[in-house]
Amino acid sequence: MSSAKLKNNGGISKPFTPHATAKVPTIKNQTSSFEIPILGFGSGTAWYGANEGERKTNLKNSVKMAVKCGVHHIDCAEMYNNQEVVGDAIKEILNENNDLQREHLFVTSKIAQGSRNPNDVISSVHKTIADLNVGYLDLLLIHSPFGKPCPLIDTWKAMERLVDDGFVRHIGVSNHRIQDLQEILNSSKHRPVMNQVECHPALPQLKLKQFCEANDIIMASYGNLLPITRKPKECDPLNKTLTNIASKKKSINEGHLLLRWQLSNHRVAITTTSKESRLSEYLKSVEDGNNITGDDIENNALIDQSMGGTYFRAFWEKQYNGLIE
């Protein structure tokens, strides 16, 4: 394969086209051409703050493993400070698989708070695209609305320019509250297609989801597995319910139930793992795509009741300042 395939292409983006080896179904919104695989492989959290050696080997190998297993949606961010490593993985993936082209991968990145001023948005996204070796981004998000480096809409207008110039296909947000989304919707030319937020049965974000649905914004969730991985005391009743449901069926475990809870509620799940065996487990959860089965309905009802209206938030807790939507 020629290295030209990997060069920044000067602003010519192509629609995401699922490859025959992709194992993850997609979801579309109603009013634009936005289409995204319902499971994404995260390059943050678990890899954040790891020492450089670990980052270079573990993260690179894990991204390659995810794509090899059929997870072609990769979630990145400027803030993770590791985009060159993900870019090395992408370069190797495309070089080693003649059949796989750039447009078969769905690549998201997020603008860090420190790059939200309009001039910084343009230069930071160009650096992101070069670091990731992708030529363009499928999805660009504002990582968070918190702090006030400039009005959100100024950041948004710069992102719209990147869409118009072909460097980014779709734009959206992360960790945005209803008030933030409203601020953008009031003056946007290109509407946000996605809001990526912490979400799990201990933080279902129902009001926010309702607002997103009414405005054709797909919700993506991170922290999907934290009730069972971090085991906060607040999640004890939920975890008891998950174990109880899982004990009645051989083919499912608690992680499977948490991912099905997301996908059957039409949310995109962003998760990660360093282990191929665990990724295969995750892939079992997407077998039914985002179709809701009878089992999902039964399980979700038990899961939804389990927290009895109490909430637990692990990420950006200080910034949300107790707000539950």
Ligand SMILES: NC(=O)c1ccc[n+]([C@@H]2O[C@H](COP(=O)([O-])OP(=O)(O)OC[C@H]3O[C@@H](n4cnc5c(N)ncnc54)[C@H](OP(=O)(O)O)[C@@H]3O)[C@@H](O)[C@H]2O)c1
């Ligand atoms: N927008 C934002 O502000 C934001 C914030 C946080 C995260 N994210 C994105 O979301 C991605 C996913 O992060 P997350 O924190 O939400 O991950 P998660 O899906 O909640 O959990 C994944 C982690 O849990 C471990 N794990 C999975 N199953 C387990 C089990 N049964 N027992 C013990 N450990 C288990 C995995 O480790 P192994 O390697 O051992 O499998 C992996 O480190 C991030 O990489 C990032 O891209 C975005």
